[in-house]
Amino acid sequence: MDELERISTYVAIGDSFSEGLNDPYPDEPDRFRGWADRLAELLAERSPGLRYANLAVRGKLLRQVVDDQVPRAVELDPDLVTFCAGGNDMIRPGADPDALAVVFDDAVRRLRATGARVVIFTGFDTRGLRTGGRIRGKAATYNMHLRAIADRRGCTVVDLWSATIFNDPRAWYEDRLHLSSEGHRRMALRVAETIGLPVKESWHEPWPPLDARPDWLTMRREDLYWARAYLLPWIGRRATGRSSGDGRGPKRPTALPL
Structure with a gap:
């Protein structure tokens, strides 16, 4: 074995x-x-x-x-x-x-x-x-x-x-x-x-080719969306001492067969 x-x-x-x-x-x-x-x-x-x-x-x-x-x-x-x-x-x-x-x-x-x-x-x-x-x-x-x-x-x-x-x-x-x-x-x-x-x-395995690279304006719009949707909430949690895992337990706390 x-x-x-x-x-x-x-x-x-x-x-x-x-x-x-x-x-x-x-x-x-x-x-x-x-x-x-x-x-x-x-x-x-x-x-x-x-x-x-x-x-x-x-x-x-x-x-x-x-x-x-x-x-x-x-x-x-x-x-x-x-x-x-x-x-x-x-x-x-x-x-x-x-x-x-x-x-x-x-x-x-x-x-x-x-x-x-x-x-x-x-x-x-x-x-x-x-x-x-x-x-x-x-x-x-x-x-x-x-x-x-x-x-x-x-x-x-x-x-x-x-x-x-x-x-x-x-x-x-x-x-x-x-x-x-x-x-x-x-x-x-x-x-x-x-x-x-x-x-x-x-x-x-190599990634498939991208159809086109995003232009500068598209990337800045993505950055703005990311900041609003993810960065600002993260900063808010840090400022108040909170975590995304507060109150959560593990998803598989016991060793069981799949």
């Missing part, structure tokens, strides 16, 4: 990235699927009866993920854990990637102590994103810490910094913060490749 066939319980922890925003199920537009659900489906094809829990909640900071989700993940005695957190910290002023790495490292230590295979993620290279250039230096520093943690703790790393296929705007939802449905599909394939799970499709 190979390592993948021994996976009977898979637990995803983190924030909106792992919860699956904005990838709705076709028949349930208010319920998000996301790359982690898609990965669980791929794993279940190889290991029928796979139990899957997704503890990720949108808007959570790294410390919240570690305090609320890591103990529950340990209780579930998983064989595989995907752990991605810290992105919400990075976009806030004053984020300290060195301090965040200390918190992340202790969480990984606790997860690895269960005997689970732990998969962690570098951040995307934000240079390719229309609103991400200002945090690129901090993100790069955090990524270096994550790689060092993975080496020290024996984790698998999904390298997103070099995954330039996600630089295409079609990989992203209109809020410019979360993956689109196609982005989530490709992400599931990316993670599957990293853990050695054979799949029939390719995550880095």
